[in-house]
Amino acid sequence: MTAIVETRALHKRYGRRPALTDCTLSVPAGSVVGLVGPNGAGKSTLLQLACGLLTPTSGTVEVFGAPPGQLARVGFVAQDTPLYPTFTVSDHLRMGARLNPRWDAALAERRVRQAGLDPAQKAGRLSGGQRAQLALALAVAKRPELLLLDEPVAALDPLARRAFLQGLMEFVAESEPQPTVVLSSHLLSDLERICDHLVVLADSRVRAEGGIDDLLATHFRLTTARRDADTLPAGMRVLHAEHTGRQSTFTVRAAAPVDDPSWVMEPLGLEDLVLHYMSDPSESAPADPRPVPEPQR
Amino acid sequence: MIEFHIEPRSGVAPYLQLVHQVRQALRLGLLSEGDRLPKVKEVAAKVAINPNTVLKAYRQLENEGLVSPRPGVGTFVSGTLGTLAAAEHEPLRRELARWLAAARAAGLDEESIEALFRQTVRSPTEEER
Numbered sequence: 312m313t314a315i316v317e318t319r320a321l322h323k324r325y326g327r328r329p330a331l332t333d334c335t336l337s338v339p340a341g342s343v344v345g346l347v348g349p350n351g352a353g354k355s356t357l358l359q360l361a362c363g364l365l366t367p368t369s370g371t372v373e374v375f376g377a378p379p380g381q382l383a384r385v386g387f388v389a390q391d392t393p394l395y396p397t398f399t400v401s402d403h404l405r406m407g408a409r410l411n412p413r414w415d416a417a418l419a420e421r422r423v424r425q426a427g428l429d430p431a432q433k434a435g436r437l438s439g440g441q442r443a444q445l446a447l448a449l450a451v452a453k454r455p456e457l458l459l460l461d462e463p464v465a466a467l468d469p470l471a472r473r474a475f476l477q478g479l480m481e482f483v484a485e486s487e488p489q490p491t492v493v494l495s496s497h498l499l500s501d502l503e504r505i506c507d508h509l510v511v512l513a514d515s516r517v518r519a520e521g522g523i524d525d526l527l528a529t530h531f532r533l534t535t536a537r538r539d540a541d542t543l544p545a546g547m548r549v550l551h552a553e554h555t556g557r558q559s560t561f562t563v564r565a566a567a568p569v570d571d572p573s574w575v576m577e578p579l580g581l582e583d584l585v586l587h588y589m590s591d592p593s594e595s596a597p598a599d600p601r602p603v604p605e606p607q608r
Numbered sequence: 609m610i611e612f613h614i615e616p617r618s619g620v621a622p623y624l625q626l627v628h629q630v631r632q633a634l635r636l637g638l639l640s641e642g643d644r645l646p647k648v649k650e651v652a653a654k655v656a657i658n659p660n661t662v663l664k665a666y667r668q669l670e671n672e673g674l675v676s677p678r679p680g681v682g683t684f685v686s687g688t689l690g691t692l693a694a695a696e697h698e699p700l701r702r703e704l705a706r707w708l709a710a711a712r713a714a715g716l717d718e719e720s721i722e723a724l725f726r727q728t729v730r731s732p733t734e735e736e737r
């Protein structure tokens with residue numbers, strides 16, 4: 312598969328503060344990639360590097376196999392969906408048509424109609440959900456091959472969020488060839504629906520990345536009577552271990568669940584999986600867990 | 609036509625959820641041979657789900673011999689799954705009932721029985737070994 316966005320040892324610093332450290336990533340064509348991580352982890356920085364708004368401190372970022380800048384092929388919606396508050400909805404569409412060589416006016420109008428937007432309404436008077444829908448309509452009517460969205464649903468209520476995601480997925484499904492989408496969000500349940508790849512960022516570094524199906528199929532929580540991590544079968548990589556007086560709970564990575572009467576092994580779920588990679592500073596877990604003091608009784 | 613839904617946080621990959629829903633609909637008789645599955649595009653827009661996920665689910669169902677794509681027309685149900693009501697399962701059901709009675713007599717509760725069942729299903733049988 313060809314990579315649409317490719318970064319190699321990408322670093323970005325703001326003054327002394329690292330915003331992105333040693334980031335090497337490849338975004339395959341036609342995928343929908345979710346960026347997750349705490350605020351300040353580097354998500355916006357990565358998106359802005361990809362669309363050429365920022366230049367790297369060191370390392371490289373390539374989009375369509377070249378340095379970023381082919382703006383006609385890239386759609387970008389920044390955080391808080393910036394629009395011109397005194398422009399009406401139809402002013403925005405007219406502006407889009409003037410500024411974009413590949414503008415799809417029919418698509419833009421259909422989207423605006425579907426979202427129930429009044430063409431005469433000023434953007435400053437739209438609700439959060441309507442603003443997001445207008446911003447999406449403008450971005451997709453460019454017919455971009457790469458769509459970058461920075462927290463597009465953060466400010467929306469659940470109904471508006473679902474409508475936005477439906478619109479986004481409709482765009483992905485109906486475009487030929489299928490566009491590539493990279494979006495950041497804190498809402499893991501949304502990302503689980505719409506993404507096929509996930510990138511977990513924390514403290515300016517990539518902590519985990521992979522196909523969502525693969526991540527879900529290989530991460531488990533194993534609960535058992537107290538035992539040491541090194542007594543578990545060889546095929547399990549222990550990412551995290553927690554012990555109480557009698558019980559041990561392991562977060563493990565394994566090719567498949569292993570049934571054993573002495574333990575319960577359940578899928579970890581995306582939320583706990585991401586929380587694990589966000590919070591655990593060491594990428595590979597210690598082979599033998601540190602001794603945990605017995606609880607005081 | 610089948611309506612899909614996705615339950616996030618279940619730990620089950622979304623494409624597998626779609627596969628399970630088709631299998632379930634077949635078992636319940638809600639889908640039968642010749643029925644068309646909704647178009648990938650329609651599912652993506654309606655359920656707000658990645659079209660790649662829908663494609664992956666349809667491909668898996670195709671590998672299982674349950675559906676077949678007709679290019680340009682859609683994906684159609686082409687296989688069947690045994691329904692639970694089938695009369696030929698009656699001897700199996702009676703045998704299972706006897707076994708369950710024995711398991712309860714041995715002091716196993718529902719959850720232990722389920723755990724034992726799951727474990728046995730997943731481990732290779734005598735013949736496969």
